[in-house]
Amino acid sequence: MAEPNLETLRAAFAGRLLVDAADTAPFLTDWRRKWTGRALAVAQPDTAAGVAAVLAWCHVHEVPVVPHGGNTGLSGGATPDASGRALVLSLARLNRIRSIDPVSNTLVAEAGVTLQQVQDAAREAGRLFPLSLAAQGTCTIGGNLATNAGGVQVLRYGNARELCLGLEVATPQGEMWGGLRGLRKDNTGYDLRDLYIGSEGTLGVITAATLKLFPLPAAQVVAFVAVPAPGAALALLQLAQAQLGSGLTAFELMSEQCLRLVEKHVAAARRPLESVSPWYVLLEVSDSQDEAHAAAAIEGLLESALEQDLATDAALSASGAQFKALWALREDISESQGAEGKTIKHDISLPIARIPEFIERTGAAIENGFPQLRLVVFGHMGDGNLHYNVSPAEGSRGDDQFAALEAPLNRLVHDAVAAFNGSISAEHGLGVLRRDEAARYKSPVELRLMRAVKAALDPKGLMNPGKVLVNDSMERL
């Protein structure tokens, strides 16, 4: 095929077309600077119709498309490959909140609206949009849905998937599917919505979504709890679910190693407890009644936990400032670990009951095989999701030798995850980072089904090629 004429693309849609190296550079490297690629150009349509027009042009000219949101992904899903044949399709200018209906509890946002903007708009209408994660000021709702983002409130409210009632999608052929239903129940055919959610832009491009809103809680209290071991944390989770029901809105686990890193790298961080413990739990209660009722509920829980030796000490937030400070100890782990040097990350999930056994066994195996490394283990224990991360030895920032450990460490950790019936990507998606590993752990039947779906909806294989599934017609990245 001849080189496509970009002038015909420029004429095909309303919006910007970036071609200069300085303009396109930010779209060609992921924010962690782990992947970099080249592109034909970067298209920035400002309407859904513009997105469809770009896709129609790509379809005719057989140009691969890499959809691009806030560029905060951790798996390289939004970075083009090195061929320079792909067009980057930036959704950043689709940035309108189209409507909000606080009676039906729905909000319609375009793909390029940031998660923070969605949260703020909901709050202004007296409602909660509960999806919450560290990158929320930059990541976009389109990207959140394309990767089925998780975060800290999944325990109560579910992943991005559960928070979406409907989608508007531009197909690879450049048609629009208008599936922006604001309905809680609709059984009129195949669930296309959930097929697009989590497909990382490989089946079509999400241009807008109808999101679920919830009542704002009247009060929230957080407790920072010292626990002797992951097994005690698990028993505490059981107790919290029994006593608090759906009032329990977050249950996070972190090791002393994590707290030490935050203390070292975040000036404002203060240890909330006098004693040092190998593990801590941060748990949040949301209450529809008032602060006093929330505090009473959490105090009742902690009393039982201390009595049953599930906890050794605990601090409770008594103000908005304390609430934020305690949460910051959890939220700043990732950045603090980054400040310490290179990081090898694993975003895994496990059957919740098996987490303590996994931590014990896999920790021992790493200590044996890689004695110089530091484990930095934290995560959303209530969802069975651990960020099972590794840092170089104390004092080292991580050199090429450390980087060379990534593959054997991934293998050790992910083989263990597979043996425990877990997932090697709980919330970060596959992108290119986990694509080949996923193919290793999935059954041939599942891979065949995924390929059949891909071929059916994107027969030319132009949508984000090489992400999620290996594209045989493309060179490997």
Place this chain on the structure above:
Amino acid sequence: MAEPNLETLRAAFAGRLLVDAADTAPFLTDWRRKWTGRALAVAQPDTAAGVAAVLAWCHVHEVPVVPHGGNTGLSGGATPDASGRALVLSLARLNRIRSIDPVSNTLVAEAGVTLQQVQDAAREAGRLFPLSLAAQGTCTIGGNLATNAGGVQVLRYGNARELCLGLEVATPQGEMWGGLRGLRKDNTGYDLRDLYIGSEGTLGVITAATLKLFPLPAAQVVAFVAVPAPGAALALLQLAQAQLGSGLTAFELMSEQCLRLVEKHVAAARRPLESVSPWYVLLEVSDSQDEAHAAAAIEGLLESALEQDLATDAALSASGAQFKALWALREDISESQGAEGKTIKHDISLPIARIPEFIERTGAAIENGFPQLRLVVFGHMGDGNLHYNVSPAEGSRGDDQFAALEAPLNRLVHDAVAAFNGSISAEHGLGVLRRDEAARYKSPVELRLMRAVKAALDPKGLMNPGKVLVNDSMERL
């Protein structure tokens, strides 16, 4: 193709093969006796491997397959057509609960386990499986998932879809997809699970599922509330969500007409309020604390509602017997309407905020166009889902003339639903009942996407042909 030799099928799988007319008859007619068909035979494998073997045989011999669960569907999805070419595949003997994990809050059940059995097994383990609907003693979990069943607790816990963490599926080619993951987070590829859920057996056969369990509530209280109009019911819903948060686990609307039918046909039914009101709301509160806290919450709500003229009177359950008696007034509507004579049913959903306007406008249009009929309107208002049903005039049991009104009434109601951006099948699925109507209201793009998915996963078109989508190679039913 030559007539397939059933002896080769008998040899192909463990389990029963029914061929005698007396044995197969119960599988050839739906329970409402609205549809009837013929079949080659009825296969009843007792393992997932047996299901796969049956499907492999059908694939080789190009025999259409009609999966069959508890036969309680309302849309004809489990009844074969008149050709007699299809094999009915009964899942009734896949009836084991494979495991239950109260720590991870998961339960693995085979497709033929009844919903009641799942609920009971969860309760014995001190957990709640919240899916709940009138047919629960007979319907099977496989059918519930294949049709994405709803019911009375969707407001808080979601549809069958939201209550399922993983599936085991036999493909049309006779392979097994082992997707029984008990994980809350797993972003490793396309969401095959949700594609099979709600696909009514047209893409593959669900053989087992991993289900989500919840803590058992400590207490539940129900209130039966007289409201002056649907608009007041909507305002009451808002108030209840604000005051009770996730403690609100059901919010049902019913008209005086419904209550009158229940009073007439159910001997044990007693009106809970002295005054007669045009509309009633039944609302349920679940509490993780205790009975007194639940009652205080609901009393606080009712006090505000009475003050704001959203309610005119209310009765509260003060015992388990009263709780059941109040719920029975809602649950017995469908049967009471059936006892009154023929019924024309509409299972619709709407954006919640627009329900009062829909009821007013569509009610007026029916009164105008069909003055002799009685509207029997009730449903899951908290989910935007109405059972917008019609009975013949008082004193008539419904004759052929009444039956002839079904098509024009469907058209009137469903055109109105479409104009309000609603759904013509909220929880009953399409089957054959709503298949052609769905094609009328869906966009060509959506139909093309659905057909592409169907062709990709069931290229021979053998899975439940003629359900959900028109199968061009089959005669119309």
